[in-house]
Amino acid sequence: xxxxxxxxxxxVRDQLKAGGTVLVDxxxxxxxxxxxxxxxxxxxxxxxxxxxxxxKVDCDELPELASxxxxxxxxxxxxxxxxxxxxxxxxxRPKSVYQGVLNKVAGAVRGTL
Numbered sequence: 001x002x003x004x005x006x007x008x009x010x011x012v013r014d015q016l017k018a019g020g021t022v023l024v025d026x027x028x029x030x031x032x033x034x035x036x037x038x039x040x041x042x043x044x045x046x047x048x049x050x051x052x053x054x055x056k057v058d059c060d061e062l063p064e065l066a067s068x069x070x071x072x073x074x075x076x077x078x079x080x081x082x083x084x085x086x087x088x089x090x091x092x093r094p095k096s097v098y099q100g101v102l103n104k105v106a107g108a109v110r111g112t113l
Contacts, residue, residue, distance in 0.1 A: 027075040033092040
């Protein structure tokens with residue numbers, strides 16, 4: 001599944017309510033660490049396929065979503081399971097950190113832990 005570029009808040013809320021594991025990247029186009037994170041998330045999206053939905057939220061375009069999620073700095077990545085936030089990573093992290101979180105959350109959903 002391709003990474004979803006959020007264009008409205010309602011679509012993001014609907015995706016979260018749909019359940020499953022969802023990774024939401026809150027960032028901005030002008031943010032250098034956010035631009036560095038994008039290829040990492042694209043690799044993870046290819047690796048996890050249909051097990052994890054990934055959404056990119058531009059905080060300048062959808063500030064209400066960033067506010068609802070408690071985003072104070074960018075990038076902020078929040079992993080949701082069943083519509084609830086289960087992990088929040090603030091700042092740029094190595095790919096292995098994101099993989100560890102996704103393995104823990106998506107693995108629990110699939111019952112592979």
